[in-house]
Amino acid sequence: MDFALSEDQEMLKTMARDFLEKECPEAVVRQIETDERGYSPELWRQIAELGWLGISIPEEYGGTGGDAVDLMVIHEEMGRALFPSPHLSTVVLCGHTILEAGSDEQKKELLPKIVNGELILAMALTEPESSWDGKAWDPEGVTVRAVPDGDDYIIDGIKLFVHDAHIADYLLCAARTRDDGPSEEGITLFLVDAKSPGISYELLDTLANRNKQCEVVFDKVKVPKQNIVGELNDGWAPLFKSVKTGAVLLCAQMVGAGQRIEELTVDYAKTRIQFDMPIGINQHVQEHCVQLVIRQDACRYATQYAAWALGQPGQDMEVAMAKAWCSEAFEHICWRAHQVFAGVGTMAVLHIMPLYTRRGIVMENYLGDTPFWLEKVALELEKLPPHMKTKGKPLGLWDPQRKQVPVWEIWREYAESL
Amino acid sequence: MEFGFSEEQQKLMAEMRDFCINELPEDYDPEYTGRFQEAETQEFWKQFHQKGVQKGWPTAGWPKKYGGMGFSAMEQAAISSEMSYWGARWGGIMAMTLVAPTVLTSGTEEQREKWIPPIARGEITAFECFTEPDAGSDEANVQLRAVPDGDEYVLNGQKTFISGGTKPDWLYTLCKTADVTPKHRGLSIFMVPGDAPGVSYRPLPTMGGSQQNEIFYDNVRVPKENLLGELNRGFYLAMTTFEFERAAGGGLGARRSMEKIMEYARQEKRNGKPLYQDSKARDMLARMAIHKHLEFLFGWYTAWHRSQRERLGPQHYNSGTLWHRLWQTFDGEKMGQVFGMYTQLRQKSKYARYNGRPGRTWEYMHAIHAAGSPEIRRVVIADRGLGLPRIPRQFNVQINEALKQV
Numbered sequence: 062m063d064f065a066l067s068e069d070q071e072m073l074k075t076m077a078r079d080f081l082e083k084e085c086p087e088a089v090v091r092q093i094e095t096d097e098r099g100y101s102p103e104l105w106r107q108i109a110e111l112g113w114l115g116i117s118i119p120e121e122y123g124g125t126g127g128d129a130v131d132l133m134v135i136h137e138e139m140g141r142a143l144f145p146s147p148h149l150s151t152v153v154l155c156g157h158t159i160l161e162a163g164s165d166e167q168k169k170e171l172l173p174k175i176v177n178g179e180l181i182l183a184m185a186l187t188e189p190e191s192s193w194d195g196k197a198w199d200p201e202g203v204t205v206r207a208v209p210d211g212d213d214y215i216i217d218g219i220k221l222f223v224h225d226a227h228i229a230d231y232l233l234c235a236a237r238t239r240d241d242g243p244s245e246e247g248i249t250l251f252l253v254d255a256k257s258p259g260i261s262y263e264l265l266d267t268l269a270n271r272n273k274q275c276e277v278v279f280d281k282v283k284v285p286k287q288n289i290v291g292e293l294n295d296g297w298a299p300l301f302k303s304v305k306t307g308a309v310l311l312c313a314q315m316v317g318a319g320q321r322i323e324e325l326t327v328d329y330a331k332t333r334i335q336f337d338m339p340i341g342i343n344q345h346v347q348e349h350c351v352q353l354v355i356r357q358d359a360c361r362y363a364t365q366y367a368a369w370a371l372g373q374p375g376q377d378m379e380v381a382m383a384k385a386w387c388s389e390a391f392e393h394i395c396w397r398a399h400q401v402f403a404g405v406g407t408m409a410v411l412h413i414m415p416l417y418t419r420r421g422i423v424m425e426n427y428l429g430d431t432p433f434w435l436e437k438v439a440l441e442l443e444k445l446p447p448h449m450k451t452k453g454k455p456l457g458l459w460d461p462q463r464k465q466v467p468v469w470e471i472w473r474e475y476a477e478s479l
Numbered sequence: 480m481e482f483g484f485s486e487e488q489q490k491l492m493a494e495m496r497d498f499c500i501n502e503l504p505e506d507y508d509p510e511y512t513g514r515f516q517e518a519e520t521q522e523f524w525k526q527f528h529q530k531g532v533q534k535g536w537p538t539a540g541w542p543k544k545y546g547g548m549g550f551s552a553m554e555q556a557a558i559s560s561e562m563s564y565w566g567a568r569w570g571g572i573m574a575m576t577l578v579a580p581t582v583l584t585s586g587t588e589e590q591r592e593k594w595i596p597p598i599a600r601g602e603i604t605a606f607e608c609f610t611e612p613d614a615g616s617d618e619a620n621v622q623l624r625a626v627p628d629g630d631e632y633v634l635n636g637q638k639t640f641i642s643g644g645t646k647p648d649w650l651y652t653l654c655k656t657a658d659v660t661p662k663h664r665g666l667s668i669f670m671v672p673g674d675a676p677g678v679s680y681r682p683l684p685t686m687g688g689s690q691q692n693e694i695f696y697d698n699v700r701v702p703k704e705n706l707l708g709e710l711n712r713g714f715y716l717a718m719t720t721f722e723f724e725r726a727a728g729g730g731l732g733a734r735r736s737m738e739k740i741m742e743y744a745r746q747e748k749r750n751g752k753p754l755y756q757d758s759k760a761r762d763m764l765a766r767m768a769i770h771k772h773l774e775f776l777f778g779w780y781t782a783w784h785r786s787q788r789e790r791l792g793p794q795h796y797n798s799g800t801l802w803h804r805l806w807q808t809f810d811g812e813k814m815g816q817v818f819g820m821y822t823q824l825r826q827k828s829k830y831a832r833y834n835g836r837p838g839r840t841w842e843y844m845h846a847i848h849a850a851g852s853p854e855i856r857r858v859v860i861a862d863r864g865l866g867l868p869r870i871p872r873q874f875n876v877q878i879n880e881a882l883k884q885v
């Protein structure tokens with residue numbers, strides 16, 4: 062049991078904090094949010110130089126071979142700074158999947174370019190119907206089909222809520238290639254050139270980063286067979302593995318954001334004067350701060366545990382718990398902060414809270430919301446072993462003849478004694 | 480970052496597990512501890528303790544010099560977490576957590592010789608006698624007086640809500656020994672024999688069936704040697720005591736209750752299917768499991784932090800102490816929604832479900848307030864943890880007077 066980061070990770074954290082405070086202050090975040098692309102190519106190049114794109118990629122592909130905890134450190138700082146970038150899409154959701162399932166050629170070809178910042182990738186998984194039916198992140202939700210046609214496959218259908226698709230070089234598209242059998246055994250991953258004829262993009266008008274998520278329409282898009290990542294019909298397992306990692310990293314982003322919100326809120330409670338006193342002297346305001354802090358602590362521990370658990374066998378429940386918890390808790394944290402900031406906290410251009418709250422809506426829902434992960438927790442609970450039995454000599458505690466704690470008798474005795 | 484247990488800890492926990500499996504009665508249900516306040520079960524824990532003594536476990540965290548094993552906070556937590564998984568406890572637990580630390584840190588050498596060995600053997604039961612009708616959250620407002628008279632002190636006053644069952648050997652009593660401002664500098668702690676002439680008890684059952692006591696002190700005489708630590712430093716001793724009480728480990732007990740309730744949710748049927756497949760039950764179970772996982776993490780964070788003190792400095796607040804109190808009522812509510820009208824049934828009803836536990840969550844409301852209410856814990860987090868402002872105490876009396884004028 063050790064809650065501390067390693068020395069290297071502490072260094073990474075400090076470096077990331079310093080870099081983002083300097084290069085990505087609130088003004089830059091706001092500017093990028095109004096930019097069509099939704100990210101800054103210049104900052105993307107800089108983080109490639111810092112090694113952030115290769116942090117979890119093995120050395121043989123140019124990365125530094127770190128683990129999920131290293132990624133967590135970086136994503137926490139990115140969340141704190143509201144850093145807009147396609148890091149999660151490119152490195153984790155697509156990069157890790159290619160690393161897990163791709164052929165040697167694919168890995169040699171793609172991973173070094175990801176590490177260098179030359180490629181942006183986007184994961185095309187969720188669909189309009191599945192997202193409405195609550196199956197967005199379940200294999201049953203994949204209905205867009207890919208049909209073999211000579212040396213190619215033809216993909217036809219709509220993917221929705223695809224992050225970073227409009228700036229991507231490749232899409233990693235999950236498509237249905239078999240209808241019989243269990244639904245997770247009929248999904249294939251295709252690496253689709255984002256400029257392929259027949260693909261069109263439309264930016265979605267979302268609360269945060271309004272230009273970062275897309276509708277992607279595949280109109281009979283041709284993809285060569287050699288662009289299949291992993292085995293035919295076996296795409297779900299590697300993809301979902303990356304989704305799990307991604308979900309934990311979203312938790313890390315919420316932890317980073319929550320930490321900053323906590324600092325700002327408590328500081329405001331101490332310095333804002335109304336009724337001739339700091340507002341933080343009122344227990345109502347203190348209650349907001351305390352409820353915020355206790356949830357923030359819980360988010361942090363749950364996320365740290367989950368990031369560690371990603372590298373351990375048999376810990377799916379704890380991973381699911383992290384996202385189930387953080388998604389709801391972060392919403393609550395934002396709400397508590399808003400209560401303390403009152404009017405000024407709602408002013409879109411004066412205050413940073415609107416940025417956090419809106420980004421929060423994205424992070425809560427992306428890669429599985431609370432109900433989705435609660436269901437995963439429940440599935441794991443079903444496997445819980447029964448409680449072990451004790452074997453000592455019985456005390457006859459449940460013998461009906463036994464004289465029990467005479468609650469009512471004590472009451473009567475007491476009443477009589479008065 | 481590492482959330483697994485070291486080999487050493489695992490070994491310790493495995494030994495503890497075997498011990499509990501073999502020693503705890505097979506009809507023991509740790510989810511229903513009310514029974515365990517009865518006299519004969521107190522006797523059971525005493526014996527359990529004595530068997531543990533052979534391994535050195537009950538006093539593992541004490542310094543070697545006084546019969547302990549000098550275990551670190553993490554090793555202690557490994558033991559106590561396994562204990563909590565089984566719902567086991569050492570005999571004379573209050574003496575272990577209250578009297579022993581005080582005597583060890585602030586007692587005289589004679590007091591150590593007198594108290595430590597029998598406490599270590601689990602032979603002494605003690606009550607923590609702090610609360611009075613007018614001194615609840617405001618512990619420093621204790622009015623029970625101890626007045627010197629020759630080689631003795633004479634105690635007069637009343638305590639209330641005191642836990643521990645019946646017939647304690649000793650009363651660890653917080654008394655007023657000086658009229659000073661601030662009030663907490665005029666308090667001292669005395670060890671009062673439970674059967675001293677002038678001490679009388681009135682039982683106060685709680686709605687959950689546990690037994691509290693009102694204790695009256697009528698010209699009770701105790702020798703001067705029974706003063707623990709220094710005169711008028713009692714409040715600080717009480718605070719140290721709390722520090723010791725905070726040893727972590729509740730978390731694994733949390734896992735036990737999930738295993739238990741899942742066992743039940745598999746056997747019980749609703750609409751012809753196992754209860755866990757019912758959508759409301761599923762939601763409740765998953766949320767409960769998360770709260771318990773977090774309880775586990777908060778507990779271990781505390782233990783880890785204690786073990787890292789030198790590196791990290793003092794922990795200014797411990798949100799873990801608030802944690803399960805926050806969710807106890809929430810989980811109870813959810814359980815009530817799943818059990819519906821059956822929530823009302825006590826364990827003895829032939830229609831009772833899940834051993835009558837859903838309703839007990841509500842009856843166990845008393846546990847939320849023992850050892851300081853959640854509101855006071857919030858005040859502590861806000862004040863000492865976050866450094867939020869508060870009205871300086873010395874103005875409280877004036878404000879209260881002013882309120883009467885309005």
Ligand SMILES: Cc1cc2nc3c(=O)[nH]c(=O)nc-3n(C[C@H](O)[C@H](O)[C@H](O)COP(=O)(O)OP(=O)(O)OC[C@H]3O[C@@H](n4cnc5c(N)ncnc54)[C@H](O)[C@@H]3O)c2cc1C
Nearest residue numbers: 333334335336340343344345346400401402403404405407
């Ligand atoms: C959309 C919008 C429209 C508005 N329209 C108008 C308008 O048309 N005209 C106008 O004059 N104003 C308007 N306002 C201002 C509004 O009335 C104030 O925002 C509101 O009164 C709160 O003041 P504040 O934002 O300065 O918060 P603060 O007074 O700084 O309060 C901050 C926090 O501290 C709490 N707090 C403060 N004092 C205490 C206390 N003694 N005890 C417990 N808690 C305390 C508050 O409840 C709040 O949670 C508007 C505000 C908004 C957001």
Ligand SMILES: Cc1cc2nc3c(=O)[nH]c(=O)nc-3n(C[C@H](O)[C@H](O)[C@H](O)COP(=O)(O)OP(=O)(O)OC[C@H]3O[C@@H](n4cnc5c(N)ncnc54)[C@H](O)[C@@H]3O)c2cc1C
Nearest residue numbers: 607608609610615616640641642845849850851852854855
């Ligand atoms: C089951 C049980 C077992 C107990 N066992 C023991 C025992 O063994 N030994 C012992 O000495 N005591 C014991 N107690 C007493 C317990 O410590 C007190 O009940 C507790 O400290 C609260 O005091 P009170 O009940 O007098 O509430 P009060 O102090 O009257 O408080 C009433 C309410 O006001 C709130 N409040 C008070 N002051 C403030 C403030 N400044 N700011 C905000 N809110 C405030 C409180 O949080 C609470 O919600 C036990 C109590 C229970 C219920």
